[in-house]
Amino acid sequence: MRDDDDEEALNVECAGYDKADLADIPGTTIFTIASSRRAYHLHRFCMSLMKAENRSAFKADEPGYLDRFGVTGEQRDAVLRRDYGGLIALDGNFYFLVKIASCDGISAAQAVSTMTDLSVEDYTAMMMTGGRSPDGVRSISGRF
Numbered sequence: 001m002r003d004d005d006d007e008e009a010l011n012v013e014c015a016g017y018d019k020a021d022l023a024d025i026p027g028t029t030i031f032t033i034a035s036s037r038r039a040y041h042l043h044r045f046c047m048s049l050m051k052a053e054n055r056s057a058f059k060a061d062e063p064g065y066l067d068r069f070g071v072t073g074e075q076r077d078a079v080l081r082r083d084y085g086g087l088i089a090l091d092g093n094f095y096f097l098v099k100i101a102s103c104d105g106i107s108a109a110q111a112v113s114t115m116t117d118l119s120v121e122d123y124t125a126m127m128m129t130g131g132r133s134p135d136g137v138r139s140i141s142g143r144f
Contacts, residue, residue, distance in 0.1 A: 035091035045069040046096040
């Protein structure tokens with residue numbers, strides 16, 4: 001659920017930046033105060049996974065465990081599918097979401113590589129050499 005009025009009321013969070021310019025960066029999701037509010041329950045769930053007993057409870061009954069946190073249906077489905085890109089689109093912040101990956105015994109690089117067309121090895125190699133190339137299209141609109 002998006003609350004556009006809430007988003008507009010929080011224009012200050014982009015201090016000095018035009019929101020249209022920020023949205024024009026390909027492959028980048030801007031995490032704002034409003035998105036943090038929308039993902040509050042999702043992030044509470046993720047933080048719960050820091051405790052061993054909660055990780056065990058989650059692994060024993062993932063749907064039931066998620067029901068404790070009031071996540072949205074879309075967030076719930078994305079967690080169950082381990083759709084990290086989908087969770088970010090639903091306002092999740094990867095610093096919280098990586099706790100799901102850790103619970104599954106996979107690295108952050110493995111989780112992130114699922115959001116790319118690269119293997120874990122190719123993704124890791126790209127990051128070790130400085131990340132994706134800045135050459136080419138720098139904005140969706142082509143202005144930058």
